[in-house]
Amino acid sequence: MTSLRSRLLISFTALLAAALLMFGVIGWLVAREAMANDVDDFLRAKATLLGRLVSVNRLRIEPWIEQELQVQERHFMLQVFGADGGFAGKSSNLAAAIPLSDEARRSEHPAGNAVIETLHVDGRAYRAATHPRRELWGDPVTLYAQALMPLDAVHARERRLLVWLVGCGMGVLAAGGVAAWHLSRQWLRSVSNLEEAARGLSRAELGLHRLFVPADDAELAALAASFNQLLDRLEGAHATQQRFTSDASHELRTPLTVLRGEIEVALRKPRSAEEYREVLVSNKEEIERLSRLTENMLALAHVDVGEAITQRELVNVSELCAGVVARLQPLAAERRIALQHEDGNEGPLSVNGDRLALERVMLNLIENALRYTPGGESVTVRVSKLPPWIEIEVIDTGGGIAAEHLPHLFERFYRVDKARSRAHGGSGLGLSIVKALVEAHGGGVRVRSEVGKGSVFTVRLPIA
Numbered sequence: 127m128t129s130l131r132s133r134l135l136i137s138f139t140a141l142l143a144a145a146l147l148m149f150g151v152i153g154w155l156v157a158r159e160a161m162a163n164d165v166d167d168f169l170r171a172k173a174t175l176l177g178r179l180v181s182v183n184r185l186r187i188e189p190w191i192e193q194e195l196q197v198q199e200r201h202f203m204l205q206v207f208g209a210d211g212g213f214a215g216k217s218s219n220l221a222a223a224i225p226l227s228d229e230a231r232r233s234e235h236p237a238g239n240a241v242i243e244t245l246h247v248d249g250r251a252y253r254a255a256t257h258p259r260r261e262l263w264g265d266p267v268t269l270y271a272q273a274l275m276p277l278d279a280v281h282a283r284e285r286r287l288l289v290w291l292v293g294c295g296m297g298v299l300a301a302g303g304v305a306a307w308h309l310s311r312q313w314l315r316s317v318s319n320l321e322e323a324a325r326g327l328s329r330a331e332l333g334l335h336r337l338f339v340p341a342d343d344a345e346l347a348a349l350a351a352s353f354n355q356l357l358d359r360l361e362g363a364h365a366t367q368q369r370f371t372s373d374a375s376h377e378l379r380t381p382l383t384v385l386r387g388e389i390e391v392a393l394r395k396p397r398s399a400e401e402y403r404e405v406l407v408s409n410k411e412e413i414e415r416l417s418r419l420t421e422n423m424l425a426l427a428h429v430d431v432g433e434a435i436t437q438r439e440l441v442n443v444s445e446l447c448a449g450v451v452a453r454l455q456p457l458a459a460e461r462r463i464a465l466q467h468e469d470g471n472e473g474p475l476s477v478n479g480d481r482l483a484l485e486r487v488m489l490n491l492i493e494n495a496l497r498y499t500p501g502g503e504s505v506t507v508r509v510s511k512l513p514p515w516i517e518i519e520v521i522d523t524g525g526g527i528a529a530e531h532l533p534h535l536f537e538r539f540y541r542v543d544k545a546r547s548r549a550h551g552g553s554g555l556g557l558s559i560v561k562a563l564v565e566a567h568g569g570g571v572r573v574r575s576e577v578g579k580g581s582v583f584t585v586r587l588p589i590a
């Protein structure tokens with residue numbers, strides 16, 4: 127696994143090297159071309175000047191001409207040829223005469239224009255400029271003046287340029303690499319600070335620490351901030367879970383304590399069959415409470431792992447509500463409550479969802495209404511169509527709920543009156559299950575209530 131830093135460094139250096147190489151090659155080609163042109167211009171000028179200085183009657187290169195043209199200083203050679211192209215004289219720095227080429231001798235070259243060519247003699251190459259001298263335009267050539275330069279010298283200059291280019295390129299590359307190394311260390315220092323802080327967090331108490339959000343680095347600040355948000359959520363989830371566990375164990379303990387107490391009292395002395403029966407009936411009630419509680423906890427656990435909806439189908443809500451109302455009529459009658467079902471909609475109102483889950487929602491709401499409403503009052507279940515929603519209201523004319531309880535009503539284990547709820551066998555999980563199931567169907571639930579007047583629980587589900 128390569129580190130981010132070395133990857134950064136390698137990419138940067140590779141990019142820099144590619145850019146340098148490209149510019150170096152282009153620069154070298156351009157410079158070489160310019161140097162070659164320079165040499166040609168130089169030789170052409172020297173040949174032309176030589177043509178003017180040499181006397182037609184004394185076809186020789188006198189020392190003063192060499193001096194005048196700076197032959198020694200500038201490392202080039204001179205030759206003169208007669209009108210017929212025969213060798214006539216050379217500068218002292220040229221060991222042996224080099225014959226005039228056929229190309230240079232061609233008399234149709236216009237006056238003033240030197241012929242530039244590369245000559246190969248005895249394994250050495252020369253660049254040569256040959257100037258054919260004419261006295262007047264159209265006159266025949268009277269002499270050929272030639273300036274030469276060994277190509278070794280030209281190539282040596284090119285090589286020097288190449289060495290310079292490569293050297294400078296290497297230098298820039300090395301400097302760039304070192305700079306990138308330092309810069310990347312500086313940039314990544316914030317990352318490693320963050321990493322260190324995060325590692326420290328996992329050891330520390332979750333609730334106490336948050337990552338420092340650097341002010342001068344937008345990306346890292348965003349990273350730290352979202353990490354902190356994650357910690358907030360984790361902490362929230364952790365707290366909820368702890369509360370749930372302690373509430374749940376408390377809820378489980380109460381019926382167990384009652385059971386143990388009843389059994390211990392019953393066992394203290396021999397009792398009649400009738401007395402034992404009474405104890406068993408009471409035990410059965412507590413056990414039923416326990417199993418309802420565990421069932422509810424299981425339901426919530428399913429919701430928590432995203433299994434609120436186990437199978438989806440088209441559920442006719444009007445029919446489902448009518449069914450639940452019919453099932454609860456005996457309970458309503460027992461409590462002397464008028465349980466009504468109002469549904470003025472034509473055609474079926476359907477939801478795409480889990481039939482059992484939706485049935486549980488309606489059962490919980492209507493059972494609550496029946497439980498917390500005194501006899502003689504009424505409970506109404508009203509189904510209406512409010513596109514894109516199906517709205518189901520469970521309206522009771524019971525005692526209502528005080529405003530301070532309303533925001534917490536859907537929380538797990540929340541009960542307005544613990545003793546009263548327990549007397550009904552409630553554990554405070556019913557409404558939290560309703561909320562979770564309705565939300566899993568893409569809907570919502572809310573409550574309006576007024577003490578002394580009654581409560582309205584409203585469920586909205588999206589129409590299929």
Ligand code: ADP
Pocket residue numbers: 490494495496498499522524525526527535540541542543547548551552553554555556557558581
């Ligand atoms: P429980 O198992 O205690 O009924 P719920 O979650 O179903 O738990 O309800 C939470 C609390 O909300 C109940 O303890 C009760 O005090 C209150 N409540 C629910 N429905 C009604 C209602 N229709 N009228 C008055 N109070 C209600």
